[in-house]
Amino acid sequence: MDNFKEYVRYKNYFLYIIIFYIVVNVASALFASEQDRLFWNKRYDTETYILGKEPVEFLKEYINILPRGKALDIAMGEGRNAVFFAKNGFEVDGCDVSEIAVKKTLELAKENNVRVNAFVADLEIYKPPKDTYDVVACFYYLQRSIIPQIKEALKPGGMVIYETYTIENWERGFEGPKNKDYLLKTNELLDLFKDLTIIYYRELVLDDKKAVASLIARK
Known part of the structure; x- marks a missing residue:
């Protein structure tokens, strides 16, 4: 006992x-x-859009190879990329942790006569619905734990388009994250999506201002 x-x-x-x-x-x-x-x-x-209203060049360059349908923009910021998706015929969901970013996204969408379903989401908690999106986009945000959920959110045949900073950005002293946890190692983005079909991949320095990795992959 x-x-x-x-x-x-x-x-x-x-x-x-x-x-x-x-x-x-x-x-x-x-x-x-x-x-x-x-x-x-x-x-x-701020009254202005801190990164402007134009989408990132990588998205502009490759928008035409992405499957039309429903798109999710993760950590969308002030909505420049989400609005660009909408202007190109996508049904767009976009999320960000900042309610001010969401408000500015909605204002930018209205200014461009398009609709974006913009909502506040904490990406440490939020899980996108599975098998829902034709495209999932993420630009200049790195949270490794959400990568599996990005893949799950894609429909079969859906594509992810991703671009963010590499460790070289810090090594060269460019503007951007100083915490190395938010910077990709060499070929890391490629490795994170190795179970998808890689359509396009690059690592380079853009305009001698930032070092990035860019990827498009199909589920």
């Missing part, structure tokens, strides 16, 4: 430790998400 009581006591002790660990990690994640939201709200809280 004493051994059984001892077993129960130790079992409860370890259960408490596990619960404590989970609570601490959830609280830390929520705090980090709130910090991200405040940071991006402050950055986007």
Whole structure:
């Protein structure tokens, strides 16, 4: 009987430790998400569009090879790429952690007489619906944990278009993230999507201003 009581006591002790660990990690994640939201709200809280209203050149260059239909723009910022998708005939969902970014996206869509379903989403929590999108786009945002969900969100035959900074950006002292966790290693983007059919891949320095990796792949 004493051994059984001892077993129960130790079992409860370890259960408490596990619960404590989970609570601490959830609280830390929520705090980090709130910090991200405040940071991006402050950055986007301007009358102008901080990155302009034109889409990234990579998207402009390859829009015509992407399958028409429904597109998801992850971490869309102020909506320049989401609006470009809509102007090219896509049904567009776009998400960002910043409600100010979402507001500016909706304003830009209205200015261009198109519709974007823009909504606030914390990408540490949000999971896109599976087998839903013909295109999933992500530009200048790196969260490795969401890559499997990007793949799942694509319909069979759907494509991902992705471009973001590489470690070379930091090594050359260009503007951009200073935290190496937000920078791709050599060929890392290619490796992250190696289970898809790679349509296009490159790593290069653009206009002597930023070092990026760019990818288009089909599910």
